[in-house]
Amino acid sequence: MDNCIDGITEVGAWFSATNPFYANALPLILNPQFENNVPLIIDSGWKEVSGSFVAAGGEQYIIIGSFRPDSQLTFTPAPAPNSWFDVYYFVDDVSVIRDSTVGVTEMDEHSFNFHLFPNPVVDYVNVTIVDGLWTNGEIEITNVTGRKVFQTSIIEAESKINLSDLSSGMYFLSVKMKEKFFTRKFVKR
Helix, strand or coil: CCCECEEECCCEEEEECCCCCCCCCCCCCCCCCEECCCCCCCCCCCCCCCCCCCCCCCCCEEEEECCCCHHHCCEEECCCCCCECCCCCCCCCCCCCCCCCCCCCCCCCCCCCEEEECCCECCEEEEEECCCCCCCEEEEEEECCCCEEEEEEECCCEEEEECCCCCCEEEEEEEEECCEEEEEEEEEC
C-alpha cells in the first residue's frame, strides 16, 4: 500500500472451480466467499488477513482483491506523505487449508475461556486460561490426523509451550478441564 492516499476495508477472496479469465480491466463484481471487515492501513510491515468459508466443492482458483464498486467501499486515509489515488496492496504468503474440526466442542458463553497466541506459531505458543478455573486440567496437541504430539498438565493459568521441534502444519490444541473439552486450531510455521 506504499504511497496510496487511502486504504480500504473490503478486501476479500473469491474461490472458483473454473478459470476466472477476464479480457478487460473492468472491476470484477463478484460475491467473495470471504471479505475483510477492518480497515487495511499499513505504514510499514505486513498485515494478516484471514477468514473461512464452506467450500462448494471443486474449487481450484482464487482471486484476492476488492469485489465492490468504488461507491460501496470504505476508504480510510493513510499516513502521509502519499500521492497515489488508486489503492493497491502487496499480497504474500497465501495459504488455503482444510478445516477438519468436525466433532470438536466449541466454546459457548457459559464455558471457561482460553486464549492461544501467537497464531501462526513459530517456536512457542502461549495458552492463557481466562476464567481462573485452571486446576486439574491438561493441554493436549494433536495433528490433523488426530495423533497426539504433545501433552502436559495445567499447573498455572498461563502456559508457554515450546513447539520448536514440531513440523510445519496445522494442529489442534485442546484444554481439558473436568468434563469439559475445548479445542482451537493453530498453524505451526
